[in-house]
Amino acid sequence: MLDEVTQRRLLEKLEREGGEVFISALRNPDVIEVMRNSDGRLWADFSGVGMKCLGEMAASRAESILSTCASMLGTALTRESPILEGEFPLDGSRLQGLIPPLSSTTVFAIRKKAIKVFTLADYIDNGILAEHPDTQEDFLSQVASPDGRHAESAMWSSLSLAARLEWAIREKMNILVVGGTGSGKTTLANALLHSLSQQCPHDRIVAIEDTMELQVRVENAVLLRASEQVPMSRLLRATMRLRPDRIIVGEVRGGEAYTLLKSWNSGHPGGLATIHANSAEEGLDKLSQYIFEAPDARNFSHDMVGRMIASTVNVVVFIARTSMAPGRQVKQVLRVRGFREGRFVFEG
The missing domain is CATH 3.40.50.300 (P-loop containing nucleotide triphosphate hydrolases)
Incomplete structure (x- = not known):
């Protein structure tokens, strides 16, 4: 179990690792899901619009994001255990991540938690x-x-x-x-x-x-x-x-x-x-x-x-x-x- 200070530092680290484009997408209320493909391209699914490519995310940045998430979730992410599932620490969204050898580079999908309840x-x-x-x-x-x-x-x-x-x-x-x-x-x-x-x-x-x-x-x-x-x-x-x-x-x-x-x-x-x-x-x-x-x-x-x-x-x-x-x-x-x-x- 992480103490409060360590948890806060890891959250700050995760925000830095994510970068402006990634973090902005997560905070955009119109974005439903954010994904990184094995070719490095970052995609977002916008409500009522569909998929848009946001640019590219370096493999090293994606690896750091998942590594930090694994630490905060209290699990290991290695070649022997290459799948990460759980809640994304910044906002509780649903996280699914995979690393080599299951994919050529790090891939993930973050399904955002609903902020507004639609009636x-x-x-x-x-x-x-x-x-x-x-x-x-x-x-x-x-x-x-x-x-x-x-x-x-x-x-x-x-x-x-x-x-x-x-x-x-x-x-x-x-x-x-x-x-x-x-x-x-x-x-x-x-x-x-x-x-x-x-x-x-x-x-x-x-x-x-x-x-x-x-x-x-x-x-x-x-x-x-x-x-x-x-x-x-x-x-x-x-x-x-x-x-x-x-x-x-x-x-x-x-x-x-x-x-x-x-x-x-x-x-x-x-x-x-x-x-x-x-x-x-x-x-x-x-x-x-x-x-x-x-x-x-x-x-x-x-x-x-x-x-x-x-x-x-x-x-x-x-x-x-x-x-x-x-x-x-x-x-x-x-x-x-x-x-x-x-x-x-x-x-x-």
């Missing part, structure tokens, strides 16, 4: 999410009535994507946010959490991540960080005893998927998680693959896992990068209606 209204204003229809208020009043289940089934497909999301949060549905790398899954998850804080401010939230990126704004919340020593699956089991109303997971990446589904399906509805995939169906297929990584689920049949997912995950949201402004688009907000003949059944 669903912001998504609508920016053209990322379909507008609310005139029928939304009527729909929300109908689903709150005793015969609301029938109204929900009849009207889901007529709702805008935004109205579906707000209703799903209000009705404590389990939501899976799906998207490719850099598509904005976490930012969208934060918008959904903002809606949750407005609609259900008294719910107790337990959120688990390996890099702290979620913005949980309710008063009654517990934020947990997974690590190599304490993996997400173990934290999820502990979470069950923390009296959560809702369980949130930053990103599903492995066998913890099985523990998450069990948690959501045992009296803790209204959960939220993200996963890497390129469509709603691919997202559930990926979730299925991860479940089989859990030791307790390895002997399950494909049909058993599919039915488990279909009965637990209620809504799948797919967001994708686009070549046109604003650069991202919520493409699908679908209800999961079952698993038949080896495929998931959706409504939307």
Whole structure:
């Protein structure tokens, strides 16, 4: 553990090593991610604009940056251990770095931590999410009535994507946010959490991540960080005893998927998680693959896992990068209606 003086000196050293162009990009609120490629070029992903080359960064400077980060993260970065993962010490952004022999020179990607939480209204204003229809208020009043289940089934497909999301949060549905790398899954998850804080401010939230990126704004919340020593699956089991109303997971990446589904399906509805995939169906297929990584689920049949997912995950949201402004688009907000003949059944 570094003492306060050493930590401050290393932070100052890191700022000097970064240089003006690099540090300015990190401090620019319009920049989403900063990357160095093996050819030495430095790139930044600008919100609503896309990728721009910022110039070049010398290999020695990039090596120094990662070396200092490794020291502050309490780990070693060597040819024998050439991958660095963790939080960038200056601002808590997500850092992924690699050095030779995995690459010809040092490469890294720094995914900036969200400074501003975008709301669903912001998504609508920016053209990322379909507008609310005139029928939304009527729909929300109908689903709150005793015969609301029938109204929900009849009207889901007529709702805008935004109205579906707000209703799903209000009705404590389990939501899976799906998207490719850099598509904005976490930012969208934060918008959904903002809606949750407005609609259900008294719910107790337990959120688990390996890099702290979620913005949980309710008063009654517990934020947990997974690590190599304490993996997400173990934290999820502990979470069950923390009296959560809702369980949130930053990103599903492995066998913890099985523990998450069990948690959501045992009296803790209204959960939220993200996963890497390129469509709603691919997202559930990926979730299925991860479940089989859990030791307790390895002997399950494909049909058993599919039915488990279909009965637990209620809504799948797919967001994708686009070549046109604003650069991202919520493409699908679908209800999961079952698993038949080896495929998931959706409504939307």
